[in-house]
Amino acid sequence: MDERVITVNMGQLEVSRQPGDVLAALGLGSCVALCAYDPALGLAGMIHVVLPSSAISRSKEEGPAKFADVGVPHLVEEMEKQGAIRRRLRAAMLGGANVLSYAGEARTLDIGARNAAAVQEALEAQRVSVCATELGGKVSRTVRLWVADGRVMMKTLREGQVRVTVLGDENGSRARKRGLTHTPHRTRPTARAGGG
């Protein structure tokens, strides 16, 4: 079965229950990708958070998940519309790095750390349980979430692609039990230099 990669751009929200889909946020620096999964439905969602608070927003044209404080509840809401139950949701959050280290004192705010804290806070308020976090540090991350089993993979320049967690049940999500899914996807060998 062909995989369909859905890129979740800055400020965007995507929800899917198609087992062939993979949700992906590419090259996150200070941004945070929040992955959420309802294992009983095989329903996956991802937001690509850019800034912590909507208080500074002056436009209605902003993406639905640009800000952590409104993006997180929005994701939960969208998943509930498709039948998800909040207490079943499992989440993983990745990103919030500070990739620019200035010689001398840093003059800019660490937006990554603020994003990570804001997503964390919003998840607590939504009472969604967090299974895995990969936050902070100094490197950019690409995050992929497989709808079939809730697998979360992270790719960095130095370490290539590594598995972070599986948000689905150990013995497969309901979607898989119904035979809707394909054979497990094998991780591609890690690209070396300039792996893109």
Added chain:
Amino acid sequence: MSRGVEVGEHPLDLLQRIGTMGAIQATASLSALAGKPVVNSYAKVKILPLEEVPGLFGDPEEIIVGVIFEVSGDVRGQYIAAFLIQDALALIAALTGTECSLDEEFGEMEMSALAEVGNILASSYLGAIETTTGLALSPSPPAVAVDMAAGILTTAVLPMHEAGSEILLIEVRFGGPDRELTGRMILLPTVESLPRLLRAVKSAALNG
């Protein structure tokens, strides 16, 4: 009245002039540094939504070297010099005489060579604007990063981003005659600094 600037010249054209001024100077410095001719092939003003910044180098996961400066003085903003990784490696080789590859993490010498490339470009580019306009633009010590384009560029741009506003950037690309070296220089003035920069360029053009 001087005919240096057409009446009602568009602000974007003025910004384009800024890009060209800075580019000529920086290109000369880069040629000297790289030991081969570098052609200033492109200077363009772009106004983009924030969402397009990760794709400035094409693939958001493209590995680039970014040297980023905070600019203060009469004009505030960010200045970014960025190269595809293979071009950055060639520049390091030209500067230090040592070959290195991406397989090993860059050492202190490589990172400081890259910072030096950034310093030379920033001082040529910002210096050209200072000379022409009489405005003061001082770069901070640089941040050097080797990473995916999306991560570096968005992190550099976000502090300049006013929610809901678009990103104004003055982009210069350069390359050798055989495209041996391609890179970008981006000057991102803050929203508050932009009118002052435009006024100064306009008056310099009228007087020049």
